[in-house]
Each structure stands twice: as C-alpha cells, then as structure tokens.
Amino acid sequence: MKRILLAFGLVALAAISAACSSAAAQPLSSGPVDANGPTVVAKDMKFTSPAVEVKAGTSFTLHFDNQDAAPHNVAIYTDSTASSAVSVGEIVTAGTKDQVVPALKAGTYFFRCDVHHDMTGTIVAK
Numbered sequence: 001m002k003r004i005l006l007a008f009g010l011v012a013l014a015a016i017s018a019a020c021s022s023a024a025a026q027p028l029s030s031g032p033v034d035a036n037g038p039t040v041v042a043k044d045m046k047f048t049s050p051a052v053e054v055k056a057g058t059s060f061t062l063h064f065d066n067q068d069a070a071p072h073n074v075a076i077y078t079d080s081t082a083s084s085a086v087s088v089g090e091i092v093t094a095g096t097k098d099q100v101v102p103a104l105k106a107g108t109y110f111f112r113c114d115v116h117h118d119m120t121g122t123i124v125a126k
C-alpha cells in the first residue's frame with residue numbers, strides 16, 4: 001500500500017512540475033504589437049516625459065530617443081524596488097532604439113535608466 005501511495009505521489013509531483021514548466025515557457029504575450037507606442041526621450045540626464053500612458057493588454061513598441069552623449073536605457077519594472085523586470089531595453093548612447101514591451105496588465109509600472117538609477121518614470125497601463 002505504501003508503495004502505491006509513493007508511486008501516486010511521484011506521478012502527482014511530475015504532473016505539477018510539468019504544468020509549472022510549461023507555463024513558464026510560454027511567452028509573456030502573444031498577438032499583435034502596437035507600433036505606435038510611446039516615445040521616451042532622455043535629455044540632460046533625465047526623462048523628459050516621466051509619466052507615460054499605454055493601453056493595457058496590448059504589446060507595444062516603445063521608442064527610446066536618447067539625446068544625451070551619456071548611455072541610457074529604459075528598463076521597466078513592476079515597481080520602484082526594481083526587483084522584477086518587465087522589459088529591459090538596450091543601453092543606447094546618443095541614438096534611438098525601439099523596444100517591444102509585452103502586454104501589461106492595467107496598473108502602474110516603474111521605469112528607470114539602469115545606468116543612472118535616479119532617472120526614473122512611471123508607465124500607467126489603462
């Protein structure tokens with residue numbers, strides 16, 4: 001009887017871990033990407049538009065325009081602890097870069113430059 005229980009336990013464990021890994025392997029978002037996403041400009045060591053609004057539930061292209069000679073990026077996190085990244089853009093020096101951001105659930109997100117942590121902003125998905 002103990003053996004049967006043990007075997008059942010192992011099967012259940014395998015099923016649970018399979019379910020978890022398949023969920024983790026799924027892309028963050030699917031479907032169309034809205035190319036008309038917001039433009040975020042970095043100038044004089046700050047973001048000129050610290051509050052950005054996007055549509056919730058739709059992946060979008062964020063247009064980053066770094067007008068400084070210093071390297072910057074746009075790194076989006078779930079909140080200002082910056083512990084859980086949503087989309088980390090490439091670091092650009094004096095140039096532009098498009099970044100595809102996965103669909104965001106409605107809510108307020110935090111973004112910063114990963115090089116200069118005092119450059120921050122907020123993305124509100126509605």
Ligand SMILES: [Cu+2]
Nearest residue numbers: 072113115116
């Ligand atoms: Cu920077």
